[in-house]
Amino acid sequence: MDDFDLPYPQYHCPECGRDLPLNEARLTVTCASHQPEDDLAFVVREAKPSDRGDIEEICDRALGETEIDMFGTTFDVLKSINLIAEANEALAGLLSLSLRRGEAVIVLLSVYPDYQGKGVGAALLRAAQAYSRDHGLPLMRVAISNDDIPLLYFYMRHGFVISDIDVGRLVDDSGSAIAGFSGIAVRDEIHMLRPVCEHR
Numbered sequence: 001m002d003d004f005d006l007p008y009p010q011y012h013c014p015e016c017g018r019d020l021p022l023n024e025a026r027l028t029v030t031c032a033s034h035q036p037e038d039d040l041a042f043v044v045r046e047a048k049p050s051d052r053g054d055i056e057e058i059c060d061r062a063l064g065e066t067e068i069d070m071f072g073t074t075f076d077v078l079k080s081i082n083l084i085a086e087a088n089e090a091l092a093g094l095l096s097l098s099l100r101r102g103e104a105v106i107v108l109l110s111v112y113p114d115y116q117g118k119g120v121g122a123a124l125l126r127a128a129q130a131y132s133r134d135h136g137l138p139l140m141r142v143a144i145s146n147d148d149i150p151l152l153y154f155y156m157r158h159g160f161v162i163s164d165i166d167v168g169r170l171v172d173d174s175g176s177a178i179a180g181f182s183g184i185a186v187r188d189e190i191h192m193l194r195p196v197c198e199h200r
């Protein structure tokens, strides 16, 4: 298995404060009452042309590119509907939404490590839901890789269900399995969906 050599940390250790590359991150299970406070002030808005540099940077840090393959299609974040969360006048997170066959596809959801666990991802998802509802889109779809347990947890907690698993798809694309979150081999593309009108 090859190492996934992303140059930027994806997570932040709450114990020691160290920024973590993907394969050094580990999960901890806690009581529901021991979750950190959502004490961050931020706004969510649609991106403007002047946000392009910040959007390119968060894509670079999350995936190393702005073009993302999922559902057998290549989506370009720069041509998508981009919803951004801004805190302290800086970009904290991005949700990129595209339209495909009359449905909404979440192309990318990424929150910078310093802002994770403070409700930014949930707020971006609510904004994507509102956008989809206002534009008459009945379903939101997303594809994640099998190693990305934090994202799988996040989407399931927000009512998404697995609709399909494209087994081996990510090995086929890269030629070999790379090590993703926590060193787990990146192999399968997990497809998830949620009706837009369903509330949590």
Ligand SMILES: CC(C)(COP(=O)(O)OP(=O)(O)OC[C@H]1O[C@@H](n2cnc3c(N)ncnc32)[C@H](O)[C@@H]1OP(=O)(O)O)[C@@H](O)C(=O)NCCC(=O)NCCS
Residues within 6 Å of the ligand: 010, 011, 035, 062, 063, 108, 109, 110, 111, 112, 115, 116, 117, 118, 119, 120, 121, 122, 123, 150, 151, 153, 154, 157
């Ligand atoms: C997964 C992710 C989008 C969640 O965004 P977030 O702003 O941290 O999410 P929220 O604060 O709204 O919600 C946190 C919830 O998700 C869970 N969670 C997932 N990842 C978490 C993280 N890194 N820190 C804290 N909570 C996290 C929490 O347990 C919490 O669950 P709960 O609602 O049951 O308490 C974000 O952690 C992230 O961007 N991770 C990096 C993913 C990435 O860039 N991957 C690269 C390829 S896409």
